[in-house]
Amino acid sequence: MTAGFGRRASGRRGMRRRRQAPPTVAGTSAVEEDSPTTQVRSPNSPPSRGNRKLKKQKRSSSTPAPADGSLARLLERCKLPILQLFRCIFFLVMAYNWSKHGIIPCNDWQQTFKYYHTTDVCPPDEWWTNVARSGGVLTCLLAVFFNPATVAFAIPQNVYVFSYITNFVNHDYLFGLMAVLMVLLVYATGDRKLAWTQALRGQICVVYFYAALWKLITPAWLDGTIVRGIFISFEAQGVASGVPWSQLEKHIPHLFTFVAWSGLFLDALLAAVLFFGPIGHWTQQVGVVFHGFTAFTMAQRIGYAFPTTMLASGLLFLPVDGDEETYRAGGHSSKSTTERGYMSHASWMKHHWSRFPFVTLWLLVQWLMPARMPIVSRGQYKYTREAYRFSWTMMMHSAESLSKAGDNFLTLRLYCGNALWNMQPVIPQDPNHFDTSGYPIHRHIGVRGLAALNMFPRQLPAIGNEVAKEFDKLGFCKHQDGVAVYGTMFQAVDGSPIFQRVIDPTQNLVTTHKTLKERGFFDTLVGSFLDKAPSDVEFLLQNVGSYAESNPVWKSEKKKLNSELNIPNTDDEWIYIIDRLPCLAADPISIFTKSIEFVVITSPEPLMMEWCKDLKQTECVKKKISWDMSKPQKPTIIPPMAVIKFHCLEEKYDQQLHLDQSCQSSTEEDVVIKYRAAPQKFDLQSVTISSRTQHQAKEQNMMSSPKIQAALEKAQKYPRAMAALQEVRSSSNPSQTLSKYGYDPEIGPVLKELYDAFQFNTKE
Numbered sequence: 001m002t003a004g005f006g007r008r009a010s011g012r013r014g015m016r017r018r019r020q021a022p023p024t025v026a027g028t029s030a031v032e033e034d035s036p037t038t039q040v041r042s043p044n045s046p047p048s049r050g051n052r053k054l055k056k057q058k059r060s061s062s063t064p065a066p067a068d069g070s071l072a073r074l075l076e077r078c079k080l081p082i083l084q085l086f087r088c089i090f091f092l093v094m095a096y097n098w099s100k101h102g103i104i105p106c107n108d109w110q111q112t113f114k115y116y117h118t119t120d121v122c123p124p125d126e127w128w129t130n131v132a133r134s135g136g137v138l139t140c141l142l143a144v145f146f147n148p149a150t151v152a153f154a155i156p157q158n159v160y161v162f163s164y165i166t167n168f169v170n171h172d173y174l175f176g177l178m179a180v181l182m183v184l185l186v187y188a189t190g191d192r193k194l195a196w197t198q199a200l201r202g203q204i205c206v207v208y209f210y211a212a213l214w215k216l217i218t219p220a221w222l223d224g225t226i227v228r229g230i231f232i233s234f235e236a237q238g239v240a241s242g243v244p245w246s247q248l249e250k251h252i253p254h255l256f257t258f259v260a261w262s263g264l265f266l267d268a269l270l271a272a273v274l275f276f277g278p279i280g281h282w283t284q285q286v287g288v289v290f291h292g293f294t295a296f297t298m299a300q301r302i303g304y305a306f307p308t309t310m311l312a313s314g315l316l317f318l319p320v321d322g323d324e325e326t327y328r329a330g331g332h333s334s335k336s337t338t339e340r341g342y343m344s345h346a347s348w349m350k351h352h353w354s355r356f357p358f359v360t361l362w363l364l365v366q367w368l369m370p371a372r373m374p375i376v377s378r379g380q381y382k383y384t385r386e387a388y389r390f391s392w393t394m395m396m397h398s399a400e401s402l403s404k405a406g407d408n409f410l411t412l413r414l415y416c417g418n419a420l421w422n423m424q425p426v427i428p429q430d431p432n433h434f435d436t437s438g439y440p441i442h443r444h445i446g447v448r449g450l451a452a453l454n455m456f457p458r459q460l461p462a463i464g465n466e467v468a469k470e471f472d473k474l475g476f477c478k479h480q481d482g483v484a485v486y487g488t489m490f491q492a493v494d495g496s497p498i499f500q501r502v503i504d505p506t507q508n509l510v511t512t513h514k515t516l517k518e519r520g521f522f523d524t525l526v527g528s529f530l531d532k533a534p535s536d537v538e539f540l541l542q543n544v545g546s547y548a549e550s551n552p553v554w555k556s557e558k559k560k561l562n563s564e565l566n567i568p569n570t571d572d573e574w575i576y577i578i579d580r581l582p583c584l585a586a587d588p589i590s591i592f593t594k595s596i597e598f599v600v601i602t603s604p605e606p607l608m609m610e611w612c613k614d615l616k617q618t619e620c621v622k623k624k625i626s627w628d629m630s631k632p633q634k635p636t637i638i639p640p641m642a643v644i645k646f647h648c649l650e651e652k653y654d655q656q657l658h659l660d661q662s663c664q665s666s667t668e669e670d671v672v673i674k675y676r677a678a679p680q681k682f683d684l685q686s687v688t689i690s691s692r693t694q695h696q697a698k699e700q701n702m703m704s705s706p707k708i709q710a711a712l713e714k715a716q717k718y719p720r721a722m723a724a725l726q727e728v729r730s731s732s733n734p735s736q737t738l739s740k741y742g743y744d745p746e747i748g749p750v751l752k753e754l755y756d757a758f759q760f761n762t763k764e
Helices: 002-020 049-061 070-078 082-099 126-143 147-161 170-186 191-216 225-236 245-251 255-276 287-302 305-317 323-330 345-352 357-371 442-455 457-474 509-517 521-530 552-564 581-586 684-690 694-702 706-715 719-730 734-740 748-763
Strands: 410-416 483-493 498-501 575-579 589-602 607-612 620-625 636-648 671-677
Touching: 082 126, 082 147, 082 170, 082 305, 126 147, 147 170, 170 191, 170 305, 191 255, 191 305, 191 345, 191 357, 225 245, 225 255, 225 287, 245 255, 255 287, 255 345, 287 305, 410 442, 410 457, 442 457, 457 483, 457 509, 483 509, 483 575, 575 581, 575 589, 581 636, 620 636
Parallel strands: 498 575
Antiparallel strands: 410 483, 483 498, 575 671, 589 636, 589 671, 607 620, 607 636
């Protein structure tokens, strides 16, 4: 009796303790705790039929069972803490990612890509570069176990992303945000830990939602054009993971359209089920298919860090400590929860946004930042890239300003007062850039810099300012205002052959740069959010892409173009140039070293064509272009020429326009010209030599000397040396002029080697 009474007493005390104890992750509900039918039985007695029925009822209606995802059940059986597992994977992936980071030593041209609010944060030399990269890897490894290391990683990761525009990639931006959230998560306690877990969940939902939204409103994505451009370019670059996309397209005509719609569907599905679906639901594991595909087909280009991180983020949507307590603490009816008892992310935010204001503020900013893109850019973001950063435009739009050799539509022109500076031979030209009045900036900023400049033309003022500084140091310009720099940029987006003028060729980029640098903190903050320069120094044009759709001639031409867009890019493909008359009056369209056939599709005023036999444009012919818009236009063929230009009859090279409106104030694109390479090929050497004097021909041959070529190749890193060489060679006393640079530690030795090479070949 005593033993039996003791067992019953201990059972009652245990029952009271169980009633008072806080619920666990799989804890009981309030209904179960207060149930008057709960019976206490001896441990040795078999369960009654009624008790079994009660237990079955409680399991089905009150007690949340483990999440119905197989991964959740597996982790529960293995007793693995989900958040700790995600932390381990995330920082190991970050260690891998930092080992691949493109950190390079400081140089003047790299500094042109830094944001205006930053200072020099790049390592001074290669040794410090390796230290920074190794330190980042070590910090990530330590962050797996030590909380302070998470802070030590979050700081440099975000400094890396928010310092240089060339460092901006959606993947690294996401890693920076997640690194901050991981710091807040590992130091949080109690309910705050679940709150910051919800912030991580919300961040992933934001990424999927906007990735799906931008795809949905982009026709070039829906018809497969963007996807085709991505994978065909991967195959051409040898980074397609062995997938023969071009061959697959021949056998499956609508392959890329299918891939495009599949990507849109999976992005939209994941955004919906992660935001509204119950935590731990099996549909939230669809990301394995999506990111498994990208990891296989794109990893050689984008790396493995992003798809692995997104796959690991699926762990965040499994039940963690506190998910059930959130429901019970809220006191809401079972109608506000899922069948299993786990709140969705949307439901949690609905009931608890006011309890955790910092989490709410974080997610509010993340939802609003991408939404500003179509508003502040007035729908032109794919041309001007305004607000394009921080908007989760995952591989959406591409841009290029070079179609093929001779069709380079990105250059800078230097003026001293009203005089245009001739770049040749200050800056040597190459097969992709024969514009002797333009500065070939791609020689200094490299392929990555050129790609960044095409994607984010907002950096052009910084580039132009650096060019002006280089020439100011040479002392060539004695004008009181110094060197002025103006830009030319026509861009084609998403693989289209339509090149549209993007920047105002009458706006001095040096002035714009100075104004941007002198802004106060508040103006800089607002300007960064709106991604705009002050209106008086704005250089991005308005209404880019708004060419006259009402023109019946263009409408018929556009139908032809749409039928030709799937033709591979070949030499005989038509290229379309879209411009506006006031801009064309200031900056003619220039094509180099080609024979072309062209058609003027539309223009409000007669145009003038000019062609020159030499690159210095000394032997030129001008001809007025007249046409009858009511009749079909036949192509006009121009024989091989060094330079071919289209410009207005009122063209003024001194930037003083005599038109009713300026280039910047123009809002309509009204000039459309199409051209393509004619069958005749241009022989640059024969045409150039035939149009020069005997002395110039001798100098042209001299440039092919192995000694000069070796010296020029070495001097490519020093544009000041090339400019100084021109000064020395044109001086009446070369030795005296050369001595002026002899004590310059940067260009003195290089300049001396160049001059000696030219002198040696001249004597020969």
